[in-house]
Amino acid sequence: MEDVENMLKDYEIVREGEAEIMIHKTIATNEVFYNPVQVHNRDMSVAVLRTFITKRKEEHKAIMDKRDKAHSKANQGKSSSPKGENGSTEKHDEMDVAEKEIIKVADEVKDLSTEATKTPLWKVAREVKAPVVLEALAASGLRSIRYAREIDGLGKVVALDIDKACIEACKRNMKFNGASVMSKVEPHLTDARVYMLTHPKEFDVVDIDPYGAPSIFLDSAVQAVADGGLLMCTATDMAVLCSPNNAEVCHSKYGSYPTKGKYNHEMALRILLASIESHANRYKRYIVPVLSVSMDFYIRVFVRIYTSANEVKKTPLKLSYVYQCVGCDSFHLQSVGRAVTKNNSVKYAPAFGPVVHQECSACGKKLTMGGPIWSAPIHDQEWAVSTLTEVKSMKDRYPAYDKITSVLTTISEELHDVPLFFNLHNISANVKCTSPSAVLFRSAVINAGYRISSTHANPLGLKTDAPWHVIWDIMRCWVKNHPIKEQPHDSPGTAILSKSPNLEANFSRAAAAVSRAQANKIKRFLPNPERHWGPKIRAGRKITSKHASLLGPDVVNRVINGTARPQDEKVIEPNNPTPETVGNATNEEDEPSTKRQKNGDDGLATEP
Ligand SMILES: C[S@@+](CC[C@H](N)C(=O)[O-])C[C@H]1O[C@@H](n2cnc3c(N)ncnc32)[C@H](O)[C@@H]1O
Ligand SMILES: [Zn+2]
CATH class of the missing domain: 1.10.287 (Helix Hairpins)
Known part of the structure; x- marks a missing residue:
């Protein structure tokens, strides 16, 4: 008893959902990774x-x-x-x-x-087995404990970590959470890659939540998932996935180039999905994304994995290259493959191309090429709606209820068959005009006979199946009624506006221009979680004076002098390293600014 009390005095107890974990009070050691703002990530995973x-x-x-x-x-x-x-x-x-x-x-x-x-029908057991989960990178074990305590109908949860201190913390935390957790969670000190390779198709669910890039775990993870099972995978290396400045790194890790488009958070999701598919294809397997989320400072995808050599042949139809104009925001997709039907049989061949001229047809500037990205749907609409409904029915069980319902609501309203998006403020900036309101612009697109929706990846983003010549015609009509100052003759905007519109835009308000969530005043975007939110410094990385600009001199001094306080824990979280600003001014009161800062610290968990 005294032992327990003695031990407890060194720890702070943190509660998340139904789990309680013990965090060492001396943060100077930074021994085991724990980031409280990742509660969004863990809640979303529980829901899925x-x-x-x-x-x-x-x-x-x-x-x-x-x-x-x-x-x-x-x-x-x-x-x-x-x-x-x-x-x-x-x-x-x-x-x-x-x-x-x-x-x-x-x-x-x-x-x-x-x-x-390939399971024959007669072999399918009458009772459905309780799913077995593998948390490959478990750290404190918080996530595994939450899964074990909160999700009914779950089988065993195997929690792995390569770090001895993490597995010890995991065991301590399991014990602290009682017998039911002890009997369900199975911790192992091991390299997750080796473990997954030696347990092929054994897990109904595999969860990968690494520091930064998941790339080194993908090959073994796609093999460890059972047929029809679920792979959940986080990537926090947004500076790599989103920025052409790190194109070499992105290509070496994921096999794709990012482009400089305002859609870059969605592109990051699509690069990760294409990479998982490519790893899966090596083993005659393929993915079906059910939910793909860009949240806070990271992305997380949820994909099911199946085996079929035939289906694998269709992969090139689900991948595209992206041509991005360097002068304006126009972008175009070029499919990697095409289907050829001959005498009742279908073959898959490389697609015909290019789908664009060398110069942008809107502004005449050059186009850069990115990808290949996953260009098939990134969510299953039914899954998004079912998950949202289920979360709403269990409000008390989700500590991050507001955040995950807002993300799921926006996802459920996205156009699922339209890859990428543009930002209304940016296309207005291209032609140097004041932006039409989102409702007026959406109305013009709908009145022209096309579909349009918002995107969860950017509060100002718009997805539409309208081709770019229609989008620019709408802007040309807008500028006619809202004249602008004369622009340099060689600017992209001048080139765009020099052409007369073929379409007479109709800005009269269309009923569908306001989404159901907007009409019902449901929050679709929430502000950032807290002041020092973002990825954390890697566990075990020594905090030094170099981190002063990031954590504040007082915190760093306390850590160095060994007088750190428990509340300093909250500060040891640098800002988001994402290289882009997602937009600032907003014309919709429920869409706060999400301007983010660049960060160059090399001790970040997100760095490549
Ligand atoms: C970001 S933390 C995981 C956080 C945890 N999933 C959560 O929700 O709190 C990443 C963990 O991966 C572990 N790790 C890194 N490489 C590994 C490997 N090859 N095998 C197993 N664990 C590894 C690290 O020790 C670290 O604890
Ligand atoms: Zn252009």
Whole structure:
């Protein structure tokens, strides 16, 4: 008893969701990674895991129903087949009926769940197994403990870390959370890559939450996920994924070039998805994204993984290069592959190109090329809506309820089949005019016969299927009624405005120009979580005077002198290193400024 009390006096107890973890009071050691603002990440993961469990049950039930239907049809065929003289032929007929029915049903089930696994229908167990989870990079074990305590119907949770101090902290925290956690969570001190490679297809859920880039874990992670299982993966190296200044690093880690577009947070998601797909394809596997989130200072994707050599051939249709104009915000996508149908068979060949001229058709400037990115949908609309509904029904169980409902609401309203987006303020800046309000601009697009939506990745971003010549025509019409000062003759804006519009834009207010969430005054974007929010310094990295500009001289002095206070913990979180500013002025009161700062500190968990 005294031992426990003695031990507890060195720790601060932090509660998140239903888990409580012990954080050492002496932060100078910075021994085990813990970042409180990642509660958004953990809450979102809890929510998606709950949806996964529900969906798997539904899919399993559908398979069972179909199997039962197949059996009863086969039995009917058996009883109604006329008795002939030749017993063996009759038997054959009966088997034919049953077999055909089962094959037909197997196809239907495959369509139903897009689960192209090779498991024969008769082999599917009657009871759906409780999903087994692997948290590959567990640190304090907080996430694994939350999964074990909060998610009903979950099987074992295996928590790995390569760092002894982390696994010790994880074991301590498990014990602190009681017997139910002790019996469910299984910690291992090991290199996650080796563990995942030696446990192929063993986990229904694999969670990767690294410092910075997940790239070194992807190859083994895609192999550890069971067919139809879920891979959840974070990347916090936004400076690499978003900025052409780090293009070499991005290409070496992910196999794609980023471009300089205002859509760069969504592009980061699409680069990560393309990279996971490429790793999966090596093992005849492919991904189906269910939710892809750009949040705070990082991105997180949730993808299901299936095995099918046939489906893998279609990957080039889901990938595109991006041509980005250097003069204006126009961008164009070029698919990597195309489908060729010949005599009832489909083959996949490289696409015809290029889809653009060497100069931008709007402003005449050059185009840079980026990608390849994942250009198929990044979310499953039904998953987004189900997850949102489920979160709303359990408000008390999500400490970051406001944040995750706002993100899920915006995601549920996104145009899912339109990759990337532009920023209304930026395209107005291209032609040097005052920006039309979002509602007026959206109305003009809708009145021209196209669809438009917002995006969760940027409060001022707009997704539309309208081609760029329509977008520029709308801006030309706007400028006609809102004249601008004369611009330099060689500016992109002058080139854009020198052409007469082919379309007469109609700015009269369209009903669909305001989203359902906006109409109902539901918050779609929230301000930053707290003053010193962002990725944390890597665990174990010594805090020195070099971190003064980041943490403040007082905190650094206290840490160096060994007199740090528990509240200093909150300050040891540098700002977001994302190289772009997401927009400042906003014309919608529910969309606060999310201007972010550049940061060059080399001790960040996000640095490459
Ligand atoms: C960002 S922290 C994980 C945070 C944790 N998931 C959470 O939600 O609090 C990354 C962890 O990965 C661990 N790690 C790094 N490389 C690893 C490897 N190859 N195998 C296992 N763990 C590793 C580090 O020790 C660190 O504890
Ligand atoms: Zn241009």
